[in-house]
Amino acid sequence: MTDHSEIDSVTGRATTGHEWDGIKELNTPLPRWWVICFYLTIVWSIGYWIVYPAWPLISSNTTGLFGYSSRADVAVELANLEKIRGDKMAALGAASLADIEKDPALLALARAKGKTVFGDNCAPCHGSGAAGAKGFPNLNDDDWLWGGTLDQIMQTIQFGARSGHAKTHEGQMLAFGKDGVLKPDEIVTVANYVRSLSGLSTRKGYDPAKGEKIFADNCVACHGDGGKGNQELGAPNLTDKIWLYGSDEATLIETISQGRAGVMPAWEGRLDPSTIKAMAVYVHSLGGGK
């Protein structure tokens, strides 16, 4: 090897032989302990590669000596979390619905729990903010098909609607057109009558008296006098501003002709009782609850 080192005349120290723009680099070596630390980190990293999962293989990775995995760590953490929360969830299960809403700590817990469970189970139909969609009720508003008290909400979550559960809500909007109960022109007339109930505009030349008569003969049984609805049967209030499937004439004609029978699944058995309780409190606190 050739000798690049030379002595810098100013400092009297050796140079590394490297030179940039006339500036030469002095050889300033590191202290021994520093270099040893550096080598130790290299040794450490080799140990790390062997002991812990590290090297990616084609379809897996080296698993390390102790079978450590971060997934197992997460599982342990989650189990611990359940244990820590056990008491609080038990308190939630023991309290009555009304008491939960009065206790700020329980309310906060129920809302937090309810929100996550809602996101996992209810959001696909009702939307992540519970704002609903066509055919799926908005849970933020104050219009309830099956009732909006805490107990009623909990009952609906537990047993669902037309879910097949023994205690489920039952109630059908009949298919007046398909089943041949009403003629097409009668359906148009009664659809316009229903629009008039909530102050919406009606078709030119429509006969209100005829509409009222058809409504009285066919619809009052479920929707009640004046179309105020009946929560026992899940029959919507036809006089308010909220429409599950839409309030335009074409939609109403379709609803009357084909009927409606949306299904809400029963959650009893799928979610534990205290979780269902938390859900009921959460939905109630969205603002629509009575």
Next chain:
Amino acid sequence: MNKTVNPKDLTSDDDVGPLYAARKKVYPQSVQGTFRRIKWGLMAFCLGVYYFLPFVRWNRGLGAPSQAVLIDLPNSRFYFFFIELWPQEVYYFTGLLIVAAVALFLMNSVGGRIWCGYLCPQTVWTDLFYAVERLIEGDRRERMKKDASTDPMKLERISEIVLKHSIWLLIAWWTGGAWVLYFNDAPTLVKELVTFQAPMIAYVWIGILTATTYVLAGYMREQVCTYMCPWPRIQAALTDEWALNVTYRYDRGEKRTSVKKAAELRALGEQVGDCVDCYQCVAVCPTGIDIRNGPQLECIQCGLCIDACDNVMAKIGRQKRLIGYDNDINIQRRQEGKAPIYRIVRPRTIAYSAIIAAVGGIMIYVLATRTLLDINVLHDRNPVAIKLSDGSIRNAYTARLLNKSGHDRVIAIDIDGPANATIHVVGADSVTPDRPMIVIPRDSTSELRLLVTAPAESNPEKSIPVHFHVTDIGLGEAASTIDNFVAP
């Protein structure tokens, strides 16, 4: 230390020189003088504050911690005498860090590395450890002799070493112990520590800090400054030609000769320097450098060489401060026969002082006008607005109420938004439906769900502002915030 390599020591077949350099142990000699006294004083002050501050009490009323300085991690509170900070007020620390950084710059532009030489914990503890070492093993020469001795260890020497390390470990242990006291009620924790009831984490931290203190101050010493600390590098970029640094006045010192020879030459009317090459400045230096080589990265500017040189100058009847706080401009000026000038007040120092004053002023103002009741509101985004069955519009908000005072509050919430709009707090409906009232426990936050409903006839066309007012109905203290009311 980077010692000058004698060209003769280099072997020609060595391509790039050694990969590492062995540490040359430094044996600083004891010295007496002005700067040593300043250093003792500051050391006593700094250590006194550090070790005893956790025991200072401060009455904050019932239920609140009575420790003057406390970092309460479990409850996310920081107490500093009359100041109590919450996590959302962490920006005070930002302000404090800015002030600290600029104060460091200011010190640096006035008197160089004052921080390094007198205040840095590394300097303070290393100095303390040196003092212990000197007390037990003797001064420089004795220590060098003892370390170099190849005689078998005598009982006396062994007991010296054991005693030294015991005292070092005791200091280190107390240092770690004082650290954890800042995170819990000090007297309680001391009792728990003694009876082994304290949480594991306390012992772990004491262990860590005992180890770092012992290793850093006992063994690493000046190497921390030279190899580990970034400040010498940054400092070099921040300093300017007016900053006063510990400087060897070579205009006065050169050329160096012995006392005897200097006297002879002076008698002949020849020009000789005051430096007598006694190497006292090197002997006392805690980083083991020769200040006469000019400004160096390793120099922490502790001023001990000034004391050492002054003592020698006094003995040989020459003027003091051959080494002193000075700068190269003055050396140049004296060589040209001009009087030296010192400029403490200059644009740089004025700018730094102004920044410190401004940031400090803002912090004091914000602290003084800090409210103990606060509300933050976040508009629900999903959905932003809801149409109700009667045609009215409702917006939902998540409100966070902060009660920073030491007592529970009953607060009422009012709004000022769309005409005839009403507010409802989920969970508070049964008591006061039109003007909801809520109890917020002392020293805590409450998250509430607020529903604001505007009747159909006052539905806004577009988004309009809505003010939320919270009022402590007992004390009248109030806070407000603003958000928007949106129509679908």
